[in-house]
Amino acid sequence: MSAESGKKRFSRRTLIRLGQYLFYEKWLLSLALACTFGSNLFALIGPRLTGYAIGAIEPGKGAVDFSRVFYYAGWMAVFYLVSAVMSYGLQVLMITISRRVVYRMRQDLFEKLLRLPVGYFDVHQTGDIISRISYDIDTVNASLSNDLVQLLTTVITVVGSLSMMIAISPRLVLVFAFTVPLSVCLTKFLTGKTRPLFRARSAKLGELNGFVEEMISGQKSLKAYGREEYTIGRCDGKNDAAAQAFYRAEYYGSIVGPCVNFVNNLSLSLTGVFGALLYLARSMSIGDISSFVLYSRKFSGPINEAANIISELQSALAAAERVFTLMDEAEESPDVENAINLAKAEGKVEVSHIRFGYLPEKTIIHDLSFTAEPGRLIAIVGHTGAGKTTLINLLMRFYDPQEGKILVDGMDCKQITRKSLRGAYAMVLQDTWLFHGTVYENLAYGKEGATREEVEKAARAAHIHSFIMRLPEGYDTVLTDEGTNISKGQKQLLTIARAMLLDARMLILDEATSNVDTRTEIRIQKAMRNLMKDKTCFVIAHRLSTIRNADLILVVDDGEVVEQGTHRELMRKNGAYRQLYEAQFE
């Protein structure tokens, strides 16, 4: 029961938040309201003019007052033109409003994505997120631009006709005292039933989209194993679920329309019968009955329409809920107040007794401490999965340790703005990331306004220049999504060149050259050594040739530093490092 009421409150909150988005456009919206009001009034004038024109024809054969007929016909033409222009204006207005709302919502959602902790994307399917940012927002939008005007019209007409009917026969209106609450209850009951169905419909579609995105991303692998049939089978499962959820929501949603229509027909029948009986009891004239019926039909028409769009509104609400859920996800904790802006880092990094696990109950780093002096090369080695990359995540403050501190230049990381802290590091990761853009844009990504010369210099140092020159358009070649003819090694070199352009005091290399051939690697290392001369450098590598020259080697095992020292010291110690080292000759 409490869950039920919680959900109810949830949908009210959703409505309020949607309202807030609309409120941004309050001026346009009021203009639209005025337009709606105006065009509805016009709708009453039109028939009036027609009436006058017909009145001029009234006298009959040979006696038609043509000048008056033409006069009113001319007015009609003018009026209809104005009315059409107005309704076009109204539509343009509504389109403008809904696009603005959509634009703002989408932008907000996207900016939210960038504020989420990086781990969020490890457990949430990209396709589902895409589904929210495109399809869900689209659904909200469709309903905003169409249904809003419809609802406004409904309210205006219903209020107008109701007052007219009360004026004609308060007793007959009693019929509506029975049928209106009935249709309200019915609608409420049905929407209550269908809301979870619409929620399920959005969720299932999101799931399907998530699955599809993942499988299309991995299509090459799946094809290599001939798993097409199998994957299609799995997709069918999700597809069936989505189709079924669509069917259920759509079907139950589309019951509302006919049901409300039924109640309207009921009230029409009752009005007819009771009206007739009242006439027979001599308390109502035929003319009154017929105009009452006319108004009651005017009354039920828009209600019918409104009931028909209720299913659309429902799906819009369910979609908006998904959008707002994502917007409410916990963000990276904001910078502390008065956070220090790390303008020029010295490059001293102290890690003191940190404990960390991605899940609180599963600690990955138990008790890790070390100090990196400025300008030193720190190598981190250990078996795969020993927590090396996690350490990088902590240094960059993608996550904060549960216990202990990381100090940069003697200041607690948490006291420094994230932006300036991250700006102090240049990072090359194992998983290279390039975006759809030219080679030049990709390289200059970290340093805005880098000149062509600077970029080329970095590319030369990273030994990727000659490769770039061989591309069809050189530095202006657009790298496509998956970059078919770019190998991982080339991608790594590009990201290294990107890092080389950065003016950071600290450098992180996480298996940055693992897919680069050793000859090239040695050449790059020379260039890097130049670059790293006075920078604090953290290197994770399996190739021990990469780390032999480190000033400090940390051997990490199971989230703890088990050994530290220089290569020579550690070799002498004959411990874990030596074992690792010798393994390469087995």
Place this chain on the structure above:
Amino acid sequence: MKEIIARYVRPYFPRMSFGFVIKFIGTVMDLCIPYILAHIIDVVIPKEDRGLVLWWGAGMLVCSVLAVTFNIIANRMASRVASWVTRKLRHDLFEKIMYLSNRNMDAFTKPSLISRMTSDTYEIQQTVARIQRLGVRAPILLIGGIFVTFTLDWAMAMVLVALLPLLGALSVFVSKKGIPIYAKLQETADRMVRAVREDIAGVRVIKALSKTEYEKEKFRRVNAEVVDRERTAGMVMAVMNPSLNIFLNMGLVCVILTGAYRVNAGLSEVGKILAFTTYFTLILNAMMSISKMFSMISRSIASGGRIWKVLDAREDMEILSPEDVLGEDAEETASAERGVSAEEMLSAEGTAKQSETASAAAGLSGRPMIVFDHVTFSYYKGLKPSVENLSFTIRKGETLGIIGEIGSGKSTVINLLMRMYDADEGRILVDGRDVRSYRPEELKAKFGVVFQNDMIFEDTIAENVSLGRDLTPEQVQEALLYAQAAEFVKDRSQEAENALNIRGANLSGGQKQRVLIARALAMRPDILILDDSSSALDYKTDAKLRQGLREHFADTTLVIIAQRISSIRHAEHILVLEDGAAIGYGTHEELMKNCETYREISHSQMGDLEEYAEEENGAAGPQTETKENGAAGPQTETEGSGAACPQTEKEAEDLQNGKEAEA
């Protein structure tokens, strides 16, 4: 779109027509009620018969009940059909995408395929559902209205009919204009999908480089473009309603004028004009509904076109008939047969000694598994070939190591071998048959492969290994064991079902590679391809892995692309690539002698070590010297220049072991 309707909607035509009939009855019932009401007021009331009033009232009630029942049934059927149509469409589209060749995949791009699969199919679903629901009432009202006006006064009705072609032309014009705009809109939507995908994949880099503002700006541009296009499309569609309004209302003015003349001439009555105007409103509203459907249809036509483009994509990799290929490579087949007979001989007599002599004598330790015959290929026509005039032969159970600088065409060899792309010139034989003559699944079944950027799915480790193939849990465990993954998998087994995060985010690089290797090993493939896929493994694990492969997969032909000489030096054949051309081919020893590049690569790895060993020896204090040397000595021996000899011995031994195992 025509094709989409023909293929996906037509099968439901009978059902849809049935639905339409039901909806029709429901609508007629619905429309009956006002007429009954009018009848009560006009005819029944003056009779002053209470009973009759109640009877007619009951009739209205019956009509209402029938209307609601039929409408619900019809809506239900409409929803069913819409969900079936989309399900089938999505299925077929997904199927097609799964089988899409790499070249097609590159051309369509993944974000675009994703958005076709998600938003375009959704668009069609919405339209199919709504048209069925709304598409009955409006035409009935339209046709019915026109029919009634004819019975009232044919001349005035003619004015109305004269308008119809104009209205038709308007609809056609607007949707003609609208469709390309919607198509463009979907293209921009693709770009938006790409922006989101890209940023999610690169969120770490974006944050590390503090580029969030930049990315926001970038997204703002795409977002604005999408919204602008939506606006443009909306504007075009918005023209429809007011224009309809004008046309029809001007028609009404004409009707009144015509009526005035006719009344003046005594051919008509005022009452008829009055009735006419009432029906006119009905017709106008019906036309509005229809125009709404037009804008929906325009959008779906654009989406349908995009979907059809994928469904209709030409299969650019034809399967050659066996006869085509047979004539061509009779020679190859012959040699393959020879290989088979040699093997038969082996299995018959099966001693290690004989196998040794056999392989020594003919050099035919097995039938040729992989043959590259003067292969040339480039990704883009007119560009310098990525692989040029490449030829080599690898026999069953042998290992091919490929080494070369990045961009030298190593992965291209794999792409061609697995027929991800077709060679421009020359041919490639797998197990004695041209790759082009295999059915895809037949060819794929021969391989186990780990690509450079291979994919880990959000699923359990076991499922990631088996990928739904017919594997027992034992086989999966075995594969994990040989891939050196058993240990960490065991460590994780307490966790909920070993569920992996998206893209294996909760695994380290080395762990990912081992899961991928297990996937490749699980089916015991004829050919195992490892494309630089042990780079994240520490040396110890890498060595264990290779040892395991030698011991348990002796029959498997191995293709290893690696940067580390140590990973491939045991291979029977090593291919040294540079700029797509083979600049060296042979064993480690041969290449050391006559391939300068190879020697250089080797020195860059080994030389360093020698240097280190010297340094180490020199630097080590006297008290540790013996110990140090004891350990360092054998190292330098194996890895140094003198290593060739023991290495070959060891290799020969392995070979022998392998043969024994085979026998």
